[in-house]
Amino acid sequence: MERLRSAEQVHEAIDRLFELVDSQLPLKAALAVIGIRTRGEILARRLVELLRQKRDQLIEYGVLDITFYRDDLSLRKGMPLVRATEIDFDLDGKVVLLVDDVLMTGRSVRAAMDALVDFGRPRAIRLAVLVDRGGRELPIAADFVGERLDVDPTARIQVHLTERDGDDGVFLVLGGRRRGK
């Protein structure tokens, strides 16, 4: 595992992401920031805190588990624990900011959008990611990107966040791009 970005650089990327989000998300609409489990959830929580400090506006926070919506369920052997989705507010008419740590194929985002529309009809869905590493397999693009990384398509990029991993950082995990389990 090779470190690509230090904790300091991750903080800068999150700050950039926050500035982009803050400058472009409407001030009038009701906002909902929803993180994709597991690290998108942590990033979303950090963004919500920053947004709430700066904005005098209703900002909801939710967590999405996209396991049931994945398109590779039948390809995987053995499943880790599915956790609950926590969206205990109405999505109708809200501007939803979907948050994930790494954007690659776009399949997680596709699954997340499918899940979101089962909860209601948001006015708009925007996508914020900390790292865009390329390698899209679906026509999906992020609205807000903390940092773009140009890496080998077969490598796996892992974002570490203090709340879960004890430290902030971006790492290059060598080997196949998907865990072949």
Place this chain on the structure above:
Amino acid sequence: MTDRSDEFVWKRKHLVGLDELTAGEITHILDTAESFREVSTRSIKKVPALRGKVIALLFFEDSTRTRMSFELAASRLSADTVLFSAKGSSVAKGETTLDTVRNIEAMGVDIFVVRHSQSGAPHMLARHVAGSVVNAGDGSHEHPTQALLDIFTIRQRLGRVEGLRVGIVGDIAHSRVARSNILGLRKLGAEVVVVGPPTLVPSAITSMGCTICHDFEEALSQVDVINMLRIQFERFSSTLFPSVREYSRLYGLTAERIKRCNRNVLVMHPGPINRGVEITSEVADGPNSCILQQVANGLAVRMAVLYLVSQGSE
């Protein structure tokens, strides 16, 4: 999304009983069911997890609520279901269970949910079919999803399972619900005491790790949970039962008896209840009862089971 490799990974393709599951596997099913409970609160109560899969509900023995619960669980997972019930089917024409199931499998089925009057029928089928097998009750052997939903409800209401004392009351000898509950509860560290007339409580049941008590009132004073089994009237014709009235007087759960229990005692019943026989209406509908919660949780537990076996390979 990244997954931690040290997290528990489900591998089983079948759920034929709690006997072969580890405590970790049982807990994993309960935790997964916890996530599925949320699906039933959405405006669209459906997830696409099993889209395109076919689930055959094979009810060689009658059942209404278990069948409906599995059927609804399957539809909330976006699976398609086909129903087979023994009444008026080819079974009446002399076809064997295995032939019946092989014919249905030839139509392309991924999961078989099996209810059968013969103990061991789901085990036999699991060895012979390519799809997954889920036991929905076999003879007097096991009814794993019922026990899982009972344990799920206990955990939800009392916050834990380990260290609790659970009383199971009724026809222990013929009850698959009792057997699965004893197995599951013991594995998760609860104590189990079985209660009933000596003719319906075989002494060998203690080999499953539970204790026997023939005095209902004595047992009541010691338990955190009372699971009242349904009395099957067809058995009253046998010599095992004295009479409905005598059974009810000795082993019926009344408001009077509830007063002698721990104030927060949890009253359970797998249904359908015989009001006034094993439990009075006052208790069944009272504050200690979680009977309807059990039914609601059954849906989440069965969604979890169908989902997990569909991902399993062993």
